[in-house]
Amino acid sequence: MRNWTRAAAAAAVVMLGLAACSDPAAEGPSGAAAGWPEANAKLDGVNLTIWAAQNSNTVPDQVIKAFQQQTGATVKVVTIPDPYEQGVQTKVATGDKPDLAFWQPTASMLTALNARTNLQPLTDAPWIPQVDPALRDITGLLDGTRYAALITSPAVEGVYYNKEVFAAHGITSLPSSFDEMVSLARDLKKKGVTPFFEMGGDRWATQWWVQVQLADAAKAGLWDRINNGTATFSSPEVVSAIRKYHDLIGEGLFNSDIKTATFDDQGAALLGGKAAMAIQVNSFFGQLQAKADTATLDSKIGFFPIAPSGNIGTFIPDQSNALVAFRTGDAAREAAARQLLAFWLGPNYAAFVADRKTVSLQPAVPDPAGVPKALADVHAALPTSVGSMQALAVANPDLYLNLADMINGTMTPEQVAEATQKQFAQLAKAAGK
Known part of the structure; x- marks a missing residue:
């Protein structure tokens, strides 16, 4: 099944790329010509579908309820099982498209969907002038055209920690480097505390451990070098980061059920004080918000960015941060999808x-x-964060799946690097990079 998923993802990219050569609609996107409807215009009888991942399928609840009341439209959310991105790409490659979907708004992931052919351009969207100028063009663009609507603060990879666990063990200052964090973890383990919790069963978060270790290298141009071939995933700096993650697991600094633990398990463990720390992104905090009120979260959960050289975050807009609108060939539904975005980020944004x-x-x-x-601390870390693989690489291979295989003992760190590089080269070639 693992090999099928990877092959399907690669095949989807190739098929989407081939579509760009043959689809005449690529020359004249209907979204650009049709303009933007009034946010509250009536849409009686119109049915829209939004694709979402397991960690984003409740995000639009308030918006949908208000939009339906205002317009008369019907909006349905369909959850695509994890791994979400591969599932979406495979469906789209076979012609199955929603009206809107949550999607990573990075150039590489917009390329993976062949945005020019499959997505409506969001050029001159009415809400854009209202966005903070510092964030307006941070993501969502491909070759100068806007294809994704940012709805929440872009995710930052960093460390969520349980304040009560820290306080109970006399920790009064936060680690100021990756090595300091590891040293703290070793001290906690000696006191009988599980230092880190990883969701190896759901797999997708495993890559954060490698990426935060590469923050300094990313700042120094690592992803540019990998893009142009002067470095690879098998270069010493990347292999070293994978090896360190492997060794920390072997040292027993993670939960004993790391191979099977899920995203939900991770949230419950950190909130319940069964583990001290987890490296995660913003969608993790969304899960915590579903489990506890703000007062509880403020008393129990903190955040700090981390990198080898200091408290530097790694910027990674994820699929829960943004939406794309598909070109379905149905002009009425395409206009309604744009209207939903205009409503969401216009008159309904405060709500x-x-x-x-x-x-x-x-x-x-x-x-x-x-x-x-x-959550405010995560947002505050954004201006000084560096780009992640997803933000800066021309293609995004299945690093997380390979790391999950490493956790399960079927790959060595060197094999993870080799397999990731091989797929990266294939995906980049398929995307014409």
């Missing part, structure tokens, strides 16, 4: 951020009451 208790991207819309401090 959306209040419902999600999340940081506002629009200066005219203040942060709502109840935004947890950890």
Whole structure:
């Protein structure tokens, strides 16, 4: 099954790329010509579908309810099983398209969907002038055209920690480097605490451990070098990061059920104090918000960015941060999809951020009451963060699947690097890079 998933993802990219050569619609995107409907215009009888991942399928609940009441449209959320990105690419390659989908708004992942052919351009979207200028063009663009709508603060890889566990063991200052964090973990293990919790069963978060170790290298141009072939995933700096992750697991610094633990298990363990730390992204905190109120989260959960040289975050806009609108060939539904985005990020935006208790991207819309401090700290780390593989590489291979295989003992660190590089080269070639 693992090999089928990887092959399907690669095949999807190739098929989507071939479509760009043959689809005449690529020359004249209907979204650009049709303009933007009024956000509250009536849509009686119109049915829209949104594809979402398991960790984003509740994000639009408030928006959908309000939109349906205002317009008369019907909006259905369909959850695509993990691994989400591969599932979406495979479906789209066979012609199965939703009206909208949650999607990583990076150039490489927009390329993976062949945005020019399959997605509506969001050029001149009415909400864009309202977005914080520092965030307006940080992501969502491919070759100068906007294809993704950023709805929440882009994710930052970093460390979520249990404040009560830290306090109970006399930890009064946060680690200021990766090695300091590991040293702290060793001290906690000696005291009978599980230092780190990893969700090896669900696999997709395993890559964060490697990427935060590569933050300094990314700042120094690692991904540019991998893109142009002067470095590879088998280069010493990448293999060293994979090896360190492997060795820390072998040292017993993670949960004993690392091979089978899930995303939900990870949230429950950190919130319940069964583990001290987890390296994760913003969607993890969304899961915590579903489990506890703001007061509880503020008292129990903190966040700090981490890198080898200091408290530097790794910027990785993920699929829960943004939406894309598909070109389905149905002009009425395409216009309705644009209208939903205009409603979401226009007259409904204040209600959306209040419902999600999340940081506002629009200066005219203040942060709502109840935004947890950890989430504000994540957002504050964004300006000094460096790009992740997803943000800066021309293709995104299945590093996380290979790392999960390593956790399960079927790959060595060197084999992880070799397999990842091989797929990276294939995907980059298929995408014309």
